[in-house]
Amino acid sequence: MNLQFARYTLANGMAVIVKENHHAQSVVIRGYVPGGSNLDPAAKAGLASFGASAMRRGNARRTYTEINEATESVAASVYVNAGRHMLGFGGKSLAEDFNLLVEIMADNLLVPIFPENEIEKLRGQIITDLQELEDDPRGLARRNFRRLLYGLEHPYGRSADGEPDTVPAISRHDILDYFRHLHPRHGAIVVVGDIAADNVFRILETAVGQWQPPHPPPDTSLPPVLPLAAAITHIQPMPNKSQVDLVLGSLGPERLAADFYPAYVGDTILGQLGLGGRIGQIVRDEQGMAYYARSSLQSGFGPAPWIVYAGVNPTAVDQAITLIRQEIRRFREEPVSAAELADAQSFLTGVMPLQMETNEGVAAVLTEMHMYELGDDFISRYPDIINAITPADIQAAAQKHLNEDTYALAVAGPYSQQTM
Amino acid sequence: MTENTVINYTLDNGLQVLLKPIRTAPVVSAWIWYRVGGRNEQAGQTGISHWVEHMMFKGTPTFPKGSIMLEVNRNGGVLNGFTSHDYTAYFEVLPADRLDLALRLESDRMANSVIDPAEVDSERTVIISEREGNENNPEWALHEEVMATAYRVHPYGHMVIGWKADLHNITRADLHRHYQMYYGPHNAVLIIVGDIDVAAVQARVAQLFGPVPRGPQPPPVNLAEPPQQSERRVVLRKPGTTAYFHAAYPTCTGADDDTFPLLMLESIMSGSSIGGAPTHRSARLYKALVETEIAAYAGAHFQPSIDRSPLHFVGTVRHGRTLAQFEAAIEQEIDRILNDPVSEAELAKVRKQTRAQFAYTIERVSSQAQWLGYMEMLGNWRMFDSFANNLAAVTAGQVQHVAQKYLRPSNRTTGWFEPVMEK
Numbered sequence: 027m028n029l030q031f032a033r034y035t036l037a038n039g040m041a042v043i044v045k046e047n048h049h050a051q052s053v054v055i056r057g058y059v060p061g062g063s064n065l066d067p068a069a070k071a072g073l074a075s076f077g078a079s080a081m082r083r084g085n086a087r088r089t090y091t092e093i094n095e096a097t098e099s100v101a102a103s104v105y106v107n108a109g110r111h112m113l114g115f116g117g118k119s120l121a122e123d124f125n126l127l128v129e130i131m132a133d134n135l136l137v138p139i140f141p142e143n144e145i146e147k148l149r150g151q152i153i154t155d156l157q158e159l160e161d162d163p164r165g166l167a168r169r170n171f172r173r174l175l176y177g178l179e180h181p182y183g184r185s186a187d188g189e190p191d192t193v194p195a196i197s198r199h200d201i202l203d204y205f206r207h208l209h210p211r212h213g214a215i216v217v218v219g220d221i222a223a224d225n226v227f228r229i230l231e232t233a234v235g236q237w238q239p240p241h242p243p244p245d246t247s248l249p250p251v252l253p254l255a256a257a258i259t260h261i262q263p264m265p266n267k268s269q270v271d272l273v274l275g276s277l278g279p280e281r282l283a284a285d286f287y288p289a290y291v292g293d294t295i296l297g298q299l300g301l302g303g304r305i306g307q308i309v310r311d312e313q314g315m316a317y318y319a320r321s322s323l324q325s326g327f328g329p330a331p332w333i334v335y336a337g338v339n340p341t342a343v344d345q346a347i348t349l350i351r352q353e354i355r356r357f358r359e360e361p362v363s364a365a366e367l368a369d370a371q372s373f374l375t376g377v378m379p380l381q382m383e384t385n386e387g388v389a390a391v392l393t394e395m396h397m398y399e400l401g402d403d404f405i406s407r408y409p410d411i412i413n414a415i416t417p418a419d420i421q422a423a424a425q426k427h428l429n430e431d432t433y434a435l436a437v438a439g440p441y442s443q444q445t446m
Numbered sequence: 447m448t449e450n451t452v453i454n455y456t457l458d459n460g461l462q463v464l465l466k467p468i469r470t471a472p473v474v475s476a477w478i479w480y481r482v483g484g485r486n487e488q489a490g491q492t493g494i495s496h497w498v499e500h501m502m503f504k505g506t507p508t509f510p511k512g513s514i515m516l517e518v519n520r521n522g523g524v525l526n527g528f529t530s531h532d533y534t535a536y537f538e539v540l541p542a543d544r545l546d547l548a549l550r551l552e553s554d555r556m557a558n559s560v561i562d563p564a565e566v567d568s569e570r571t572v573i574i575s576e577r578e579g580n581e582n583n584p585e586w587a588l589h590e591e592v593m594a595t596a597y598r599v600h601p602y603g604h605m606v607i608g609w610k611a612d613l614h615n616i617t618r619a620d621l622h623r624h625y626q627m628y629y630g631p632h633n634a635v636l637i638i639v640g641d642i643d644v645a646a647v648q649a650r651v652a653q654l655f656g657p658v659p660r661g662p663q664p665p666p667v668n669l670a671e672p673p674q675q676s677e678r679r680v681v682l683r684k685p686g687t688t689a690y691f692h693a694a695y696p697t698c699t700g701a702d703d704d705t706f707p708l709l710m711l712e713s714i715m716s717g718s719s720i721g722g723a724p725t726h727r728s729a730r731l732y733k734a735l736v737e738t739e740i741a742a743y744a745g746a747h748f749q750p751s752i753d754r755s756p757l758h759f760v761g762t763v764r765h766g767r768t769l770a771q772f773e774a775a776i777e778q779e780i781d782r783i784l785n786d787p788v789s790e791a792e793l794a795k796v797r798k799q800t801r802a803q804f805a806y807t808i809e810r811v812s813s814q815a816q817w818l819g820y821m822e823m824l825g826n827w828r829m830f831d832s833f834a835n836n837l838a839a840v841t842a843g844q845v846q847h848v849a850q851k852y853l854r855p856s857n858r859t860t861g862w863f864e865p866v867m868e869k
Contacts, residue, residue: 049470051805091728091737098717098728099795101802118723120802147739154688154765156740161687163582163864181588266685268578300515301503307512312569317576337579376522379541383471384809404745439582 027378029405031256031392032223036235041214043392044223047385053124053219054385055131056393058112060246061208063186068178070196072188074108076152077204081106081115083144086137090144093130104130110186111327112397113208117385121220125229132233138205145198150385156190163264163438164271164337170260171273171436175331178384179193182250182328194384209243210234218385236263248328253277254432270439271337274350278332278427281325281398288419289323289332289427294370295362295420296353297321297334304353305334315342332427340440347435355430375409450772452642452818452827459660460632463651464818464827468509468811474640475812476548477537478556479819483637484531484606485667492601493608494616494624496529497573500723502536503527506558506566509551511565521547529606532752533823539812542641546650552636553654556629566618574614577607584863585760588682588692589824592861594802595680596694596756600671631660635822639815644750671696671754678859686865689763691772693860697757697852700750700824704851706836708748708757712846713796713837715746715759715779724804725799731761734779740767744776750824757852769862783849787842798843804834 031045040059063074082104083090097104102119104127115135117126159165169185176183188196215234217226254276279286295304301311302320309319319336334354338346381387395404453465454524483495505511518525523540525548538548580586590605597603607613636655638647674696698704712718716732726732726745734742744761759780763772807813814830821829829836 027508050809052802052809091733094727098723098725099798099800101718101725101806103723118806120805147737150739150764150766151736151742154762157687158762163585164579168518220520268581269575271582280742300512310572311512312568315575317572317579336790337575338576339578369516373519373522376520376541376544377474377524378522380522380539383473383811411818 027405029382029388029391034227036210036231038235038238039211040234041266041396042227042230043216043396044226044393045215045218045388046223047218047388048220050385051120051220051344052118052385053127053217053221054118054389055116055127055215055217056075056389057115057131057213057215058393058397059208059213060111060243061113061204062109062111063184064110064181064246065204065207065244066181066184068184069133069192070200071184072152072186073194073196073200073204074113075186075188076148076193076196077108078108078113079148080140080145080201081138082203084139085133085242086139087133088130088143093134094124097130097349099299100126102127104134105132110182116215121199124221128229128233132402135234136237139381140198140201140205142198145201146223149193149196152188152193154362156187156193161421163262163267163269166262166438167271167273167335167436170262170438171275171333171434172331174258174260174434174436175254175276176251179233180249182248182251182330197432204257206239207241207244209239209241210237214393214396216389218392234344240395251277251329254434257431257433257435259435259437261441262436263440263442264438265440267439269337270340270343270437272343272347272435272437273333273335274347274433274435275331275333276428276433277329278323278325279423280329280424282327285419285423285426286325286357288415290421291367291370291374291415292357292362292423293321293323293332293414294374294421295366297359299369299373305336305350306358308353309338309346313345315339315346319346341436343441351430358424358428358430361421364417367415367417371412371415374412378405378408401423448589454827457652457656458633459656460630460656461655461658462822464635464637464822465642465644465647466650466814466818467642467644468639468814469641471811472542472641473539473811474542474545474638474642475537475539475815476545476552477535477637477815477819479553479635479637479823480534480628481633481823482664483529483533484604485601486628486664487601487604487608489738490612491616491620492612492619493573493606495534495628496606496608497569497613497616498621498625499527499529500569500573501561501565501625502530502559504569505560506554506561507560508554510560511562514551514555517547517551523547524675526579529607531602535816535819537812537815538683543640544648545638549650549654554560554657556631556655557658559625561618561622561625563618563700566621566671570613573579573607574610577610577613580607584686584865585690586689588690588861588863591680591682592692592694592859593721594694595678595858595861597671600669600753601667602751602753602755627662628664631655631658632660633664635819637815637819639818640811650680667753674857677855679861680859681862681864683866685867686863689769689772689865690821690863691759691769691776691861693759693764693776693858694756695852695857696754697748697848699753700755704848705750707840707848708852709750709837710793710796710840710846711783711845712746712748712757714792716744718796718799718803719747719749720800720803728795730779730782730786731776735761735772736776738775739752739772740763740775744772772862780849780853783846783851788845790842793840793842800834800837
């Protein structure tokens, strides 16, 4: 499989990547610049996310209401959001509305005005969302897991959405300050759809190429993360809930580390294939303890979490944890079988055409390729990368990153310390 | 065979087949729809259709336990199944040259699922766990209460997953009987959309599905809801942090002429639910409840069903506001649509939104197959092609007419979730 695309660099250093697809009537834009929640000061956790959302709430040309009316009248969508590393922006429309899509996207990016009343509306919604999280065992298990694994001092340990005591502390001044530190260098815009690449280059040069702030791009380097020295557990008792959610795991490899692909293929075997890999097979299919039990390897510039997660009946929590730890031990001690590896490899390479069926799917792949500098021939090399992984590679990655005795474990639900 | 044309035919055993060749990507999606769901369930057996769906992944003599999902994955494909009140659907999305696996799998488990007693026991706790995960969500709990209050007789009054007591009581014999009654080819529709050679697929479908014997004739669903005499209210007080609102107004059957005016009403209230792009922030409820800082979320939802489905008004009360304020604001918007005709500009906006959303939807072969199946379950797959035109033809007068017909206080069930501080 190959993927042909066109590339261009704007006057401000931003990369533009275009994949023409004339089979569909839509156009998708996906862009990013450095500036995610990793930049948030601890006392202002949630700032990047708040600030990114506020960028869509009014600009020099349109009020928030006018942005909504203009986009939704043609079923276009425009977003600005903050991930951990990047500010993301973009949208989607019919090809006939591409100019409007770019105009609003560029206005949000270059000339947002951050109206005071819109900031307060947004703040109220964020606080309501955080309040809802306090009643959501699955969300709490995930939040508490990050706190355990990274600590609140590390950006990865904090909630990207903020906390009930940090969001009220974020001022309009903080948001302006965050916005003023954004910089297009090292950023990119990917466009996929029914539109000619030359047109896209011309339109984006006019709309975004002039964004040339005088200051340097923000420093996005991450502090080091100390690996766990022992098992640490956090239990959040929620006696009135029906089900217990748990997350158990540790630090995975960085996206660009040599053992990322071995871990990625290994994770497919551990908790993805079929009904949730080995974890799903034992916890759900054989023991009937959970509706969901899987693993997940997240990826980022820093060491993202590698986790096993499940939702289980309160009476089965201890047993589920024991089974999960046994599976992690087996994953470390024994090489995966040739058959399991072959299944994972044929799945990961075979599923690529499905992932790239839509414009959104192609845009996601092109964005990842550019963000991590994976090379223009990444798609054609990908099967070789996956098929070169051996059982020994996976075992080495498992032994380095996962441990049945050294892990972070967050439990939330109708369960208490006494029973553990 | 022309691209983008649906080929519709029926095998001798009653299996309806819809094929649609689309060759823009080397991908194919195969779906099988059974005309069974929550609406076919008796008291004491709620949740049985969904449970049978789970058992369909537990194996046949040819595809033993554990192999069904794995076999599709190792061929670079994904699969799943879901159960609604009106139907149960299974699908595979695969690289185009692997379609045969989906055909072998679906023709096999149409007749040969084992439903092993030991597997029934282990799946019982999985499904109870699925239900308990839902119970953790206060909006789900409120939805369940509101539906059980709005529908006293008709099975739309229970959630598809079923009541917990029934999940403890249903037996292997019950599940097997349900499977045999409803999983015959005459009660199913096979839909294949994607990069296919039509003649070759037709031959293979005949070979694999043709020998499956026609099953018994499922009993009709004759349960009719008695007329509602007055408004019903339910208040759920449970530990929590946030207040939620949910009102349901039963409307018409999916085949009724009121369906498209109701879909237009839904779009005007809170954007179209077709998907592909959010359209709620310029709609009435967002402006009246979210922009005014009464709600963190407010929406109207209408999904046409075989029997009389409800129009829902739901929302999340914003931190510092009350359910009474939320309800008053919703009532004001309902009064507005009852009394003033919607503007031509609002109608035009929904028409354009619908056209764009359909364009987004058909980019994915599996979405096209899903739409064809959903429309066929409601009555006729051809409604997929005419859907946007039917919606575009709705007038302001029709919207006002359905509003006045259904959005009466005496036709409403109102639910509040009042959070109680946890001790």
